[in-house]
Amino acid sequence: xxxxxxxxxxxxxxxxxxxxxxxxxxxxxxxxxxxxxxxxxxxxxxxxxxxxxxxxxxxxxxxxxxxxxxxxxxxxxxxxxxxxxxxxxxxxxxxxxxxxxxxxxxxxxxxxxxxxxxxxxxxxxxxxxxxxxxxxxxxxxxxxxxxxxxxxxxxxxxxxxxxxxxxxxxxxxxxxxxxxxxxxxxxxxxxxxxxxxxxxxxxxxxxxxxxxxxxxxxxxxxxxxxxxxxxxxxx
Numbered sequence: 001x002x003x004x005x006x007x008x009x010x011x012x013x014x015x016x017x018x019x020x021x022x023x024x025x026x027x028x029x030x031x032x033x034x035x036x037x038x039x040x041x042x043x044x045x046x047x048x049x050x051x052x053x054x055x056x057x058x059x060x061x062x063x064x065x066x067x068x069x070x071x072x073x074x075x076x077x078x079x080x081x082x083x084x085x086x087x088x089x090x091x092x093x094x095x096x097x098x099x100x101x102x103x104x105x106x107x108x109x110x111x112x113x114x115x116x117x118x119x120x121x122x123x124x125x126x127x128x129x130x131x132x133x134x135x136x137x138x139x140x141x142x143x144x145x146x147x148x149x150x151x152x153x154x155x156x157x158x159x160x161x162x163x164x165x166x167x168x169x170x171x172x173x174x175x176x177x178x179x180x181x182x183x184x185x186x187x188x189x190x191x192x193x194x195x196x197x198x199x200x201x202x203x204x205x206x207x208x209x210x211x212x213x214x215x216x217x218x219x220x221x222x223x224x225x226x227x228x229x230x231x232x233x234x235x
Contacts, residue, residue: 001054002047003084004039005126005133007092007116008188011036011059035092042140043088052085071207078125078199082167087130089123091115094137099144101152112184114156121187121196127153128163129199157181168200175201175223176231191215202226 016023016031017040023031031037040057047055062073081087093108094100094115103113111119127133133146146153150161159181163171168178178200187193191208194215198204203222208215223232 001056001084002043002050002052002086002088003081003130004043004055004057004088004090005081005117005123006039006090007120007123008059009036009092010034012040014060014063015065017060039090043090046088046136046140050086056080056084067207074195074207075198075204077122078129081126081129081199082131084130086132086134087126089117089126089133089135090138090140091117091135091143092138094143095139096137097141097143099135099149099152118156119185121182121185121192124157124182124185125196125199127157128159128168131167174231175227175229176234179232179235194219198222 012031012034020028020031036059040055040060043057044055058073058077063069093111100108100115105113108114108116110116117123127146130146135143135145135149137143146164150164153159153164154161160171163173179197182193182197185193187196189209190212191210195207197219201219201223203219203226205218205222211218220232220235223229
């Protein structure tokens, strides 16, 4: 299967996707005109062209009305991205047909001079976990992959090329180093700053939206439980 990584905007939910054909025409047309719906369609077309029968998209493949399903999905997310045949990274704020190789504070003023995808919390694991990541601009033009762009991606994210090319396994990296990659990243929900890092550290914990900063404290405790790495106390 293929999998999508993207910056959320006007998206289509699981409920809307499953009820699409039963909607009245006006509502159905509104859903189909959303940027999120077009993202799903374009991702499906790309997956089909690449020979995949299945595509997984977080916006419409998780029934977020079920807290049990949401918790299972978030705890499984790293593995799902890791096991995907390919990950499509959609950069909705890149118009050029080449990957941006130089920092541009005018064009990307809100995201440290780089496409916004690189400052979001969840996209960190979505960059590291899959073996193959293909980058696309806003018009779905392919602008490079993780292997080709490893040096540029290292400059943007601080992640070593060896990790980008071969993953985290066997690297023996300290907790502090992995935490540093996430330090400048943002999430819409405060709890997601912790939840988005679980897979990188190989830990699991239940989701408790509303707990705020306690989520990060729980993450630290889970890491301490399986690791003797004292660099965690730097965070």
